[in-house]
Amino acid sequence: MKGDAPRKTLLTGMDAGLFLCHECHYVVKAGDEAENLKCPRCHSAIHPRIPNSLAHSWAFVITSLVLLFPANMLPIMAVEYMGSSECSTIMDGIIYFFKEGSYGIGTVILVASVLVPVFKIVGIIMILVSIHFRIESWLRHKTLMFRFIEFIGRWSMLDIFVIALLTALVNFGFLSTIVAAPAAPFFCGVVVSTMLAAEFLDTRLIWDAAR
Amino acid sequence: MDGQGQDSTGNKKVTLNPRDVFLCPDCDLVIPKVAIEPGEKLCCCRCGCVLDAPVENGAEKTMALSLTGLLLFVPAIFLPLLTLDILGLESTGSIYASVKSLLVSGFVFTGFAVLLTSIVIPFLKLMLLCVISAQVCMHRGSRITVAMFRLYNRLDEWGMLEVYMIGILVTIVKLFHMASITYDTGFFCFIGLLAATLLSSSMLDENYYWNVIHEACQKSTQSQTAAETLVPVPSDVVEERT
Numbered sequence: 465m466k467g468d469a470p471r472k473t474l475l476t477g478m479d480a481g482l483f484l485c486h487e488c489h490y491v492v493k494a495g496d497e498a499e500n501l502k503c504p505r506c507h508s509a510i511h512p513r514i515p516n517s518l519a520h521s522w523a524f525v526i527t528s529l530v531l532l533f534p535a536n537m538l539p540i541m542a543v544e545y546m547g548s549s550e551c552s553t554i555m556d557g558i559i560y561f562f563k564e565g566s567y568g569i570g571t572v573i574l575v576a577s578v579l580v581p582v583f584k585i586v587g588i589i590m591i592l593v594s595i596h597f598r599i600e601s602w603l604r605h606k607t608l609m610f611r612f613i614e615f616i617g618r619w620s621m622l623d624i625f626v627i628a629l630l631t632a633l634v635n636f637g638f639l640s641t642i643v644a645a646p647a648a649p650f651f652c653g654v655v656v657s658t659m660l661a662a663e664f665l666d667t668r669l670i671w672d673a674a675r
Numbered sequence: 676m677d678g679q680g681q682d683s684t685g686n687k688k689v690t691l692n693p694r695d696v697f698l699c700p701d702c703d704l705v706i707p708k709v710a711i712e713p714g715e716k717l718c719c720c721r722c723g724c725v726l727d728a729p730v731e732n733g734a735e736k737t738m739a740l741s742l743t744g745l746l747l748f749v750p751a752i753f754l755p756l757l758t759l760d761i762l763g764l765e766s767t768g769s770i771y772a773s774v775k776s777l778l779v780s781g782f783v784f785t786g787f788a789v790l791l792t793s794i795v796i797p798f799l800k801l802m803l804l805c806v807i808s809a810q811v812c813m814h815r816g817s818r819i820t821v822a823m824f825r826l827y828n829r830l831d832e833w834g835m836l837e838v839y840m841i842g843i844l845v846t847i848v849k850l851f852h853m854a855s856i857t858y859d860t861g862f863f864c865f866i867g868l869l870a871a872t873l874l875s876s877s878m879l880d881e882n883y884y885w886n887v888i889h890e891a892c893q894k895s896t897q898s899q900t901a902a903e904t905l906v907p908v909p910s911d912v913v914e915e916r917t
């Protein structure tokens with residue numbers, strides 16, 4: 465909360481005429497030819513803010529929202545046991561663990577494959593909306609939430625890795641086999657597109673509202 | 676190289692040298708460069724972003740750890756992780772086998788996603804980090820080093836070995852009731868690989884690496900232009916580069 469109050473006295477790079485290279489964090493002076501400024505250290509193009517950040521971020525977050533439905537509704541894994549095949553969705557797998565009494569592992573999968581993707585999508589949409597309406601409050605909290613979203617992004621791949629390993633391990637021919645089911649690529653798509661949405665989102669836009 | 680501030684109120688002129696400050700990548704705040712000791716962290720006072728975290732002998736440590744990771748890589752990926760035993764029937768699985776079984780059963784996109792995040796990118800990351808650290812240790816650098824370090828930073832979050840580790844643990848718990856599980860060589864190599872990967876990226880001091888590479892690049896271009904043209908480099912050009 466410390467940062468929210470004395471914002472008039474704080475100097476931003478924009479005010480000082482300094483730009484940051486997004487690749488290597490080199491600070492350069494804003495010149496006249498600001499359009500095609502190149503980083504002297506890593507030779508990448510320098511922009512005051514990531515170009516088209518919001519458009520890209522919206523595109524990926526909407527993609528992930530669309531993919532979220534098939535990912536959760538279609539079966540993600542099929543267990544064949546003695547000739548009979550049984551498909552299960554992500555929720556089925558979680559319910560199975562809770563019924564078995566292994567609450568710890570059930571919670572881990574529930575958090576990683578259901579709560580994390582939903583939280584990521586909702587969180588990014590909240591930040592995008594707040595940037596559009598230039599909301600000046602909760603700046604620090606929004607940045608912290610974004611950093612958390614960035615950190616947890618990769619953990620949703622957990623279920624995919626488990627299925628990949630199960631298909632390799634449980635391969636006993638007629639007795640029992642496990643194969644992936646149609647939801648797996650959709651689920652991968654959700655993870656990848658939320659990670660890309662977070663990568664394109666420029667957090668400095670949150671703070672620009674306070675200038 | 677002074678930045679003349681165009682203050683919005685107009686009554687305060689700010690003169691800043693870009694080399695004396697950090698800009699917070701998350702909130703664009705100007706933060707004066709302060710010398711800090713290895714092990715300490717310089718954080719943004721407004722949003723808490725870590726701006727500088729020097730590591731003592733970081734390049735040597737990173738190189739040693741990434742080399743360790745590279746040595747463990749092949750056994751960790753290709754050797755079986757676990758052996759399942761159901762009623763006398765045995766089955767083993769490695770990380771490579773998990774990718775293969777996905778691809779064989781027709782899940783091309785999923786298979787490639789697992790292949791990239793658990794094999795290709797972790798390997799590239801270790802490889803790049805090893806080569807870059809070796810060059811930083813010798814205070815050398817070229818445009819290729821710059822390109823490699825940019826690639827490393829891009830790939831950083833797409834290597835997911837630690838997620839795979841939790842995936843292995845979840846799999847063990849899933850199969851615990853149905854089969855007896857024995858841990859194989861690959862499992863222990865994988866733990867080693869994971870530790871080496873995590874430690875090597877935590878020992879990485881990005882600002883120091885970029886500075887060393889930049890200095891080395893400048894030296895090589897300066898000596899090159901001097902040798903090619905046999906004309907002393909004009910002083911304003913030199914200043915523009917620094």
Ligand SMILES: [Zn+2]
Nearest residue numbers: 485488503506
């Ligand atoms: Zn740069």
Ligand SMILES: [Zn+2]
Nearest residue numbers: 699702719722
């Ligand atoms: Zn900051």
